[in-house]
Amino acid sequence: MYEINQRLPLKSSPFIKYFPSEVSPANIVREIGAEKDKLYYIIPPKRYYRITLKLPFKEKERIEKVVKYEVLGNIPEELSDYVVAFFQLENGRYNGRLTPLQTYTVSKDEIKGVIAGFGEYSKNLRGLIPAESLYYAFLKRLELAGDRLFLDLSQDTIAILLISESGIFKSSTLELEGDLFPGQEFVFLIQAFLRDFTSGTVLVNMRSGVDDRIINQVIGILNKLEIKYRRLNTGDFPVDRTLKDKGYLSDMISAFGLLYQLQKSSQAVVNLLKEEFKPRFSGRIRLKEAIIIAVLLLVIGAMGITKVGLEASYYRNRSIELEDAIRKISLSVFKKPDIDAGEIRKSIRELEKNRKLMSYLLNPRYGASGLLEEVAFLIPGDIKLEFNELVIKRDSIRFSGKTTSFAEVDKLKEALKTSDIFKDVKVVSSSTTGSREGYTVSFVIEIDVKTGLVE
Structure with a gap:
């Protein structure tokens, strides 16, 4: 199905909704002397929800429908209580045919809390930017060959982000608590990223508010793992004008300089502020045939699909x-x-x-996307298939196509029968035709989905 990964949990944000007056964004803006006409606030990774999608199309209308459909099933409250934004990664196609997409979701209450915290300067707020979007835009702006691995150390988190030439985009955040440093967890995390890092540049940003003991431990681990890195200075990544007694909140605001440069250079930066007052999605969402065609191509690599029908409504x-x-x-x-x-x-x-x-x-496995995913991942990888038609209903699936032999049809049927949510799998018709290229077997398979729960 749509490849969904790297999810970050939504968490409450009392420090955003109830800023103490001495560390309010408005106070920090005054103290750091930020330009009042173009303020940006960087949302920390632990304050939003991200889903990575890989889609075989770039049309905005199609993408919006898939984003709405997927986000709807992965947030704990009403979709109307959240703002959703997305952007396409600039590496274009993933594995030769897919477009990587990042979606970000943040609650409206959080946005309103941030705006309120800026007080008299709220009218000058130009953007609410997910931290990972900032990191991505920053790395894409650098003229570097090969993969790019970025570590950003702030007072309470270590953010790690990877952009590889092959199209991989990974990101994770390690939270720090006081003077305690989770060294072993950091080692495992770095090693996981290095598995996808072939050759390129490792960049490390150490913010001025970070405890020296933590900096020394991070540097020690990087040296022990024999990781050659380049340490950034304020000119490279200008988010370091930290008021030490105000914590990383000032880091999040003082990135305005870099963000302004990125916006002027047309870099991809997600702005959740722009979407706050856009119309929310309707209560009922239906995916169009074109999206399902594209998703099926993504999952099973089918050679061609002529028409697809779908009965799937979510309320x-x-x-x-x-x-x-x-x-x-x-x-x-x-x-x-x-x-x-x-x-x-x-x-x-x-x-x-x-x-x-x-x-x-409410069980996503029985939704249209879940049923399609079930079919896709049960199809043996060594079967050559060409699909002609696919129809998914709540209690049945019917598809027709072509393959190279009757044995392949039987193999496909037996593979589908292994599903624990399919009640019955039948080949309702099959025939063969010959040509100079060889024989082709056409088939129609019907699958009954288990509906004992609702009968």
Whole structure:
């Protein structure tokens, strides 16, 4: 399916919603003398949610629909309570055919809290930028050959980001607590990044507010791992005008200089402030056929697809609808004192069915994307397939295509039967045609999805 990875958990942000007056953004802006007409605030990695998608198309309309569809199922509250933004990575295509995409999600309450913290300067706030977006734009701006691995040490976090020439984009954050340094965890994290780092440049930014003991431990580990690195100075990465008693909050604001340069040079920087008042998504979201065609191409490398049908609707207010259904059934039962016992049992069965249906619908594995993913990953990699049609419904999947032999069709059928959510897999028709290129076997397969939960 869409390749989703590198998720960062959403966390509450009391320090943003309730800035102490002495460390408010407005106070820091005054003290550091930031240019008042172009202020930026950098959102720390632990304060937003990121999903990486890899898609075989670049059209903005298609991308927006996929982003909405995926984000909807991965946040703990209503989608209307969040702002979502995305950007395409500049390396163009991943593995020759896919477009890497970064999506960022942050709560509206958090945005409002930041804006309020800027007080009199809020009208001059030009952007709320996810930290990883800043790092990415900064690294892309540098004229360096090969891969780029970047470490940014602030007072309470170590951010690590990798951009490789092969299209890999990875990012992670290690939180620091006081004087304690998680050395072993840092070693494992660095080694994980090095597995995708072939050759290039390692850049390290040490901010002025970081404890010297932590800096020495990081440098010691890098030297022990024989990692050659270049230490940046303020001119390279100008976010270091830190007021030491204010913590990294001032780092996040004082990046305005670099951000202004990046915006002027048309570098890709996600700005969550721009999207705050845009219309939210409707309660019902339906993916178009074109998106499913593209995703299927991504997953199974099919040679061609002529048409795809999809029955998949997601409802933001499903829990409310369920409560309404329960209320109606309850009223129909208790308003009739002489109701027949059979009617009561029927109403209770209907109530139970609705409850199970809700549980079923909320399980992403039974959604359209989940069913498509199940099919895609069960198809043996050594089978050469050409798909003609694919139709996904809530309780069934039907697809037709071509392969090289009847044995391949049987192999495909047996592979699909191993799924624990497929009740039955049938080859409903198959035929063969010959040509100068050889024989081709056409087939139609029908899959019944287990629906015992809702029957």
